[in-house]
Amino acid sequence: xxxxxxxxxxxxxxxxxxxxxxxxxxxxxxxxxxxxxxxxxxxxxxxxxxxxxxxxxxxxxxxxxxxxxxxxxxxxxxxxxxxxxxxxxxxxxxxxxxxxxxxxxxxxxxxxxxxxxxxxxxxxxxxxxxxxxxxxxxxxxxxxxxxxxxxxxxxxxxxxxxxxxxxxxxxxxxxxxxxxxxxxxxxxxxxxxxxxxxxxxxxxxxxxxxxxxxxxx
Numbered sequence: 001x002x003x004x005x006x007x008x009x010x011x012x013x014x015x016x017x018x019x020x021x022x023x024x025x026x027x028x029x030x031x032x033x034x035x036x037x038x039x040x041x042x043x044x045x046x047x048x049x050x051x052x053x054x055x056x057x058x059x060x061x062x063x064x065x066x067x068x069x070x071x072x073x074x075x076x077x078x079x080x081x082x083x084x085x086x087x088x089x090x091x092x093x094x095x096x097x098x099x100x101x102x103x104x105x106x107x108x109x110x111x112x113x114x115x116x117x118x119x120x121x122x123x124x125x126x127x128x129x130x131x132x133x134x135x136x137x138x139x140x141x142x143x144x145x146x147x148x149x150x151x152x153x154x155x156x157x158x159x160x161x162x163x164x165x166x167x168x169x170x171x172x173x174x175x176x177x178x179x180x181x182x183x184x185x186x187x188x189x190x191x192x193x194x195x196x197x198x199x200x201x202x203x204x205x206x207x208x209x210x211x212x213x214x215x216x217x
Contacts, residue, residue, distance in 0.1 A: 005103040005104075005106035005107045005110065006107070006110075007103075007107075008029065008103055008104050008106075008107035009107040009110045009111060011029050011032065012025055012026070012029055012107055012108075012111060012126075013111065015028045015029060016111075021116075021117045021118060021119065022116070022117050022125070022126045022175060023117035023119045023120055023178055024117070024119070026126075026175050026178045026179055026182065027178065027182050029104075029179070030178075030179050030182040030183050030186065031182070031186065033100060033183070034183065034186045034187075034190075037093070037096070037097075038190075040093055040096070041093065041187075041190055042194065042203075042204065043086075044093050045190070045191065045194040045204065046194075046204045046205075046206060047085050047086050049194075049195075049200060049204065049206045050083055050085050050206055050207060051085055053206065053207065053208065053209045053212060054076065054079060054080060054085065054212065056209045057076070057079060057209055057212045057213060057216075058072070058076055060209075060213065061075055061076065061216070075215075075216050078215065079212050079215050079216075082215055083207050083212070097183075101176070101179070104175075104176065104179055105172075105173070105176060108126050108127060108173050108175050108176075109127070111126055111127070120134070120135065120174065122134075123135070123174045126173060126174075126175045127173055128173065128174060129171050129172060129173055129174055130174040130177060133170065135169070135174050135177035135178060135181065136165075136166055136169040136170050136172075136177050137166070138177070138181050139165055139166075139169055139177040139178075139180040139181040139184070140162050140165055140166045140169075142180075142181045142182075142184035142185050142188075143162045143165045143180065143181075143184045144162050145184065145185070145188050165180055
């Protein structure tokens with residue numbers, strides 16, 4: 001983790017030097033992180049969309065085979081194996097981002113600069129929390145925005161990450177709220193881009209339900 005935090009310290013220092021604004025610097029660092037995670041994120045979205053189509057196939061199989069649970073499970077497993085669906089990738093992406101967040105926090109502590117931001121003038125340095133709590137609330141809003149996807153089926157799945165984010169960020173250095181907010185916004189943008197039909201067909205190559213059904217014996 002020290003390698004990550006050292007890298008973030010260098011990046012933050014460089015971007016702060018270029019922009020003279022810690023808020024903009026953190027946005028740029030977050031953008032770099034998201035670009036590095038893009039291949040993993042693309043695979044995650046592919047699996048989510050494929051799983052969504054697989055659920056439609058499951059409904060078809062349930063109607064066709066009725067109470068033959070073993071037969072249904074066998075066919076679903078065969079299709080999932082054929083298209084290499086990994087339902088645990090979403091969890092992996094969250095696990096990967098945990099050390100990133102802690103490393104970013106460590107890099108903030110190591111920063112010697114106390115430069116402020118013209119965009120949030122009430123926060124005097126990267127080390128200070130947001131006394132007005134504007135940034136944690138905005139981070140929660142963007143987290144909620146990022147939660148509006150077809151894969152989020154329950155209110156609990158939607159609200160829990162938002163609540164955890166607000167509790168964690170309420171008294172944390174404001175820079176973490178900016179990272180959280182920017183990361184959520186970019187994640188939502190990724191989802192919208194990957195949801196485009198042209199991107200799904202040409203780039204992600206999502207198998208259609210018709211293609212999956214042709215695999216049924």
